[in-house]
Each structure stands twice: as C-alpha cells, then as structure tokens.
Amino acid sequence: MIGQLRSELLKQRSTRTTLLLFLAMFGLVAFAVAMHVLTLGVEDLSTRSRQLEVFQVGSRAGMLFAGLAGAIAITAEVRYGTIRPTFLVSPTRGPVLAAKLVVAGLVGLVFGLLAELLMTGSAVVGFAARGIDNQLTAGDYLQLLAGGAAAAALWAAAGVGIGALVRDQVGAVVGLSAWMFLVESVSDGFVPGFARFLPGGVGNVLAGNSDELSVALAALLLVLYAATAAAAGWRATLRRDVA
Amino acid sequence: MSATEPTAAAGLDGRPRPALEPMPLASEPVVRISSLSKRYGEVVAVDDISFSLEAGTVTGYLGPNGAGKTTTLRLLLGLAEPTAGEALVFGRRYRELEQPFRRVGAVLESNDFHPNRTGRDHLRMLALAAGLTRGRVDEVLELVELRGAGKRHVRGYSLGMRQRLGLAAALLGDPELLILDEPANGLDPAGVRWLRVFLQSFAAQGRTVLVSSHLLAEVAQTVDRVLIIDRGRLLASGDLAELTRNRQSLEDVYLELTGGGSL
Numbered sequence: 001m002i003g004q005l006r007s008e009l010l011k012q013r014s015t016r017t018t019l020l021l022f023l024a025m026f027g028l029v030a031f032a033v034a035m036h037v038l039t040l041g042v043e044d045l046s047t048r049s050r051q052l053e054v055f056q057v058g059s060r061a062g063m064l065f066a067g068l069a070g071a072i073a074i075t076a077e078v079r080y081g082t083i084r085p086t087f088l089v090s091p092t093r094g095p096v097l098a099a100k101l102v103v104a105g106l107v108g109l110v111f112g113l114l115a116e117l118l119m120t121g122s123a124v125v126g127f128a129a130r131g132i133d134n135q136l137t138a139g140d141y142l143q144l145l146a147g148g149a150a151a152a153a154l155w156a157a158a159g160v161g162i163g164a165l166v167r168d169q170v171g172a173v174v175g176l177s178a179w180m181f182l183v184e185s186v187s188d189g190f191v192p193g194f195a196r197f198l199p200g201g202v203g204n205v206l207a208g209n210s211d212e213l214s215v216a217l218a219a220l221l222l223v224l225y226a227a228t229a230a231a232a233g234w235r236a237t238l239r240r241d242v243a
Numbered sequence: 244m245s246a247t248e249p250t251a252a253a254g255l256d257g258r259p260r261p262a263l264e265p266m267p268l269a270s271e272p273v274v275r276i277s278s279l280s281k282r283y284g285e286v287v288a289v290d291d292i293s294f295s296l297e298a299g300t301v302t303g304y305l306g307p308n309g310a311g312k313t314t315t316l317r318l319l320l321g322l323a324e325p326t327a328g329e330a331l332v333f334g335r336r337y338r339e340l341e342q343p344f345r346r347v348g349a350v351l352e353s354n355d356f357h358p359n360r361t362g363r364d365h366l367r368m369l370a371l372a373a374g375l376t377r378g379r380v381d382e383v384l385e386l387v388e389l390r391g392a393g394k395r396h397v398r399g400y401s402l403g404m405r406q407r408l409g410l411a412a413a414l415l416g417d418p419e420l421l422i423l424d425e426p427a428n429g430l431d432p433a434g435v436r437w438l439r440v441f442l443q444s445f446a447a448q449g450r451t452v453l454v455s456s457h458l459l460a461e462v463a464q465t466v467d468r469v470l471i472i473d474r475g476r477l478l479a480s481g482d483l484a485e486l487t488r489n490r491q492s493l494e495d496v497y498l499e500l501t502g503g504g505s506l
Contacts, residue, residue: 003371003372003373004372006371007368007369007371010364010367010368010371011368014357014360014361014364014367014368015357015359015360016359017359076357080357080358081352081354081355081356082355082356082357082365084322084351084352084355085355085369085412086369086372087321087322088322088343088344088349089343089344089369089372090372091320091321091337091338091340092338096372241317241322242317242322242323
C-alpha cells in the first residue's frame with residue numbers, strides 16, 4: 001500500500017496538471033474577490049454574516065478544484081491509457097483506488113486551505129482599502145480554513161468516485177463545474193432553501209459561510225455524498241472491462 | 244506424473260517460500276486458454292478459443308484487424324472478463340497471481356503514456372506500485388537504449404521510442420512471460436532487428452513470448468509457433484515449420500485461412 005501511495009503521489013507531481021489547476025483556482029478566486037469586495041456597496045458588507053457570505057465563492061472554488069483534481073487523477077489515466085499499465089501492476093484495482101482517494105484527499109485539503117487563505121487574505125486587504133469594518137472573529141477564520149479544507153478534501157474524494165464512474169475527462173470536468181456554479185443555484189430558484197442540502201451548500205456551511213444548517217448535519221451530509229460517489233466509482237471500476 | 248504431484252500440492256497451499264516461486268511445470272503450460280469467449284452485445288469478439296503456450300517459445304498471434312487478438316490478450320491479463328471459458332497464466336487467473344508484474348510483462352497499446360510526464364517518471368510510478376527499485380528503472384531504460392531520453396517528456400518521443408518505453412515498462416519486473424501487441428509498428432529496420440534478437444534471446448533463457456502482429460514477413464523470422472485467428476475463431480495453431488512445410492510461405496497460409504487471398 002505504501003508503494004501504491006508513493007506511485008500516486010509521483011503521478012501527481014510528475015505532470016503539471018495539479019499546478020495548472022491551482023493556477024486556475026487562483027485566478028478564479030482573485031477575480032471573484034475583486035468582483036465582490038470592490039463592487040458591492042459598503043452598506044452591503046457591513047454585517048458579519050454578509051462578510052462571511054462573500055467568502056462563499058472562495059470555499060466553492062476550493063471544493064470545485066479539489067473535486068476536479070480528484071476526477072482528473074483517474075480520468076487522465078483513462079484518457080492517456082496509463083490505466084492499462086496501472087491495472088497490470090495492480091490487477092485487483094482496489095489498492096489503486098484506495099491510494100487515489102488518499103492522495104486526492106490530501107491534494108484537496110491543500111487546495112481548500114489555499115483557496116480560503118487567498119480569499120480571506122485578499123478580502124481583508126480589500127475591506128481595509130475601502131474602510132469597511134472587518135467583523136470577522138478569530139473563530140470565523142479558523143472555521144473558514146479548517147472547514148473549507150475539510151470540505152475540499154471530501155469533494156476531492158467525491159471527484160475520484162465521479163471520475164471513476166464517468167471515465168470521460170471532459171464530461172467529469174464540465175459536470176462538476178456546472179454542478180458547483182450552476183445546478184445548485186438554479187435548483188435553489190425552483191425549490192428555495194434546497195441548495196443548502198446539496199454538496200456545495202453543505203460545504204459552505206462546513207466552512208462557516210452560511211449557517212442555514214448545523215455544522216454537524218452539514219459534515220454528515222458531505223461525508224455521505226463523498227462516500228456514495230466513491231463507493232459507486234469503486235464498484236464500477238472493479239466490475240467494468242478496461243478498453 | 245507422480246513426480247509432479249508434491250510440487251502441485253505445495254502450490255495449492257498458497258504459501259510457497261518467496262525464493263521458490265514455482266517455475267511452470269512441464270505439465271502446466273505458461274498460458275492456458277480454454278474455450279474462451281467474449282461477447283459485446285451482438286458482437287462475438289472471441290469465439291470459443293483454446294490454446295496453450297509452453298515455456299521457452301516465441302508464439303506469433305496473427306489475424307486481420309478486429310479479429311480478436313487484442314481482446315484475447317486483454318482477457319488473459321485481467322483487463323476484461325470473459326463471457327465464457329478461462330484464460331490462465333502460470334495456472335492461475337492473472338488477477339490471482341501474487342506479484343503479476345514480476346511474472347508477466349505486457350504492452351497492449353503503443354502510446355499508454357501521459358504526454359507531459361518524462362519516460363523515467365512513467366517507469367518510476369509503475370516501479371513504485373510494483374515494489375521495484377529505482378535502480379531497476381535505470382536498468383530497463385539502458386536495456387531499451389532510452390537512457391538519454393529518460394528525462395524528456397514522452398510528448399517528444401518518436402513512435403519507435405514509445406514502443407521501446409512500453410517494452411521497458413513490461414520488462415521492469417523481469418518477467419518470465421512477455422505479451423506484446425503489435426510491438427514492431429513504428430520501429431525502423433534497426434529497431435525491428437533489435438526487437439527480434441531481443442525476443443529470441445529472451446526465449447532462449449527459457450522464458451516465453453506471445454506477440455501479436457500482422458507484419459508476416461517479420462513474424463516468419465522471429466517466431467517458432469503461430470496462432471491464426473479471424474472473426475474471433477482460432478483457425479490454425481502449430482509450429483511455423485509445420486504450417487509452412489508444403490513450401491508455402493506464412494503469407495500464403497495466412498491469406499488462405501483468413502480468406503484474404505481472394506480479394
């Protein structure tokens with residue numbers, strides 16, 4: 001198992017994919033911060049809950065890119081055919097998936113942490129520049145970092161599962177991105193309040209961007225989503241033929 | 244027969260000492276394929292095929308495109324599940340071998356690499372998963388004459404270099420059985436000769452090679468046994484010398500069997 005983990009870590013390190021994903025996340029977060037902090041009215045950012053809500057997009061970017069890193073960890077192997085030698089070395093396939101889940105979880109943790117750091121750091125600078133009173137407490141920052149990182153790690157595990165299920169890289173990437181920034185908010189338009197139960201919504205509760213659910217319930221739901229996706233991907237990978 | 248029985252029983256208890264990985268017995272072929280079939284919906288890709296390979300032989304697996312060659316190899320290597328029958332290597336399903344990568348080396352596609360990963364990292368990631376050393380990675384790079392290119396991204400490799408990198412990956416575990424799908428595609432004449440000499444010396448060490456191809460002239464120079472498959476069915480199998488004994492060329496035999504001669 002140690003060998004499998006080191007193999008998966010090397011796969012992550014030996015291409016530029018992870019770095020490019022990080023840069024894309026960096027760009028998205030920077031753009032979102034600029035849009036929110038610089039264009040929203042001062043009165044709109046005067047309460048603690050509004051300020052936390054503005055950080056939503058940072059948490060969501062962390063979760064999404066962690067999910068993408070997880071999905072790409074397996075879909076890139078399908079796309080470039082390295083899945084064949086990988087499964088020739090480990091024909092029972094389970095250890096490969098286990099190692100991918102662990103390594104993607106670690107990568108997701110780092111993505112979540114960096115997204116929150118970037119978001120809070122630049123927002124704090126933005127608040128100060130516009131003379132907005134920063135209402136966030138030390139506890140808020142801690143929850144953003146810890147909850148945001150945990151949510152991103154779980155999204156990464158879910159991403160591995162989705163990637164294993166879908167196998168097609170473009171499909172998985174488009175699907176996850178659309179889900180995070182389109183499907184959840186659209187669904188909220190049809191059934192108000194429903195989005196808070198969805199994977200992105202509960203991630204925001206976990207990071208403290210929203211208090212529409214209890215943190216415990218949000219954590220439970222997100223663990224369930226990630227476990228379901230991982231189990232479905234696991235089952236499909238063990239059963240299906242490799243082209 | 245009685246002399247083989249204690250060894251077979253020791254193999255069944257599941258815990259042979261690592262230093263004594265059982266060599267294939269004379270009575271147990273390296274590869275045994277029995278009534279193997281694979282169906283995809285209406286299409287029967289492999290239709291009730293049976294053959295076996297003995298240690299120390301080089302066998303050519305020949306047939307037109309889409310005949311079922313690659314599907315047979317995927318079934319043998321546990322990448323796909325048979326619809327019926329079984330495919331065994333060293334008496335077991337590939338998936339049940341304890342360290343399959345140290346017994347069987349295989350290349351199924353000539354381009355199973357991430358373009359933005361170096362050749363050496365490709366081998367290292369497989370070596371790590373298989374529990375093999377970094378030194379072994381350098382050895383196989385040297386063996387296929389890619390040492391200088393190991394630090395370059397595969398994106399910049401020629402088809403011949405990719406073939407050799409794939410072969411290097413298959414050789415990492417120092418296997419007893421080598422399975423290659425169309426290994427000569429994209430090799431220049433020097434590369435083809437290098438591959439032929441390599442495969443023959445590999446078999447001369449008592450190891451076994453199964454190589455699919457449709458480069459008949461090349462196959463005729465390299466292999467000692469031939470399997471011919473068309474539309475999922477095995478049409479002929481035997482010694483190359485035997486199949487071509489009526490002064491027919493391998494090409495004549497092949498085209499006659501696969502119906503290509505009438506085109």
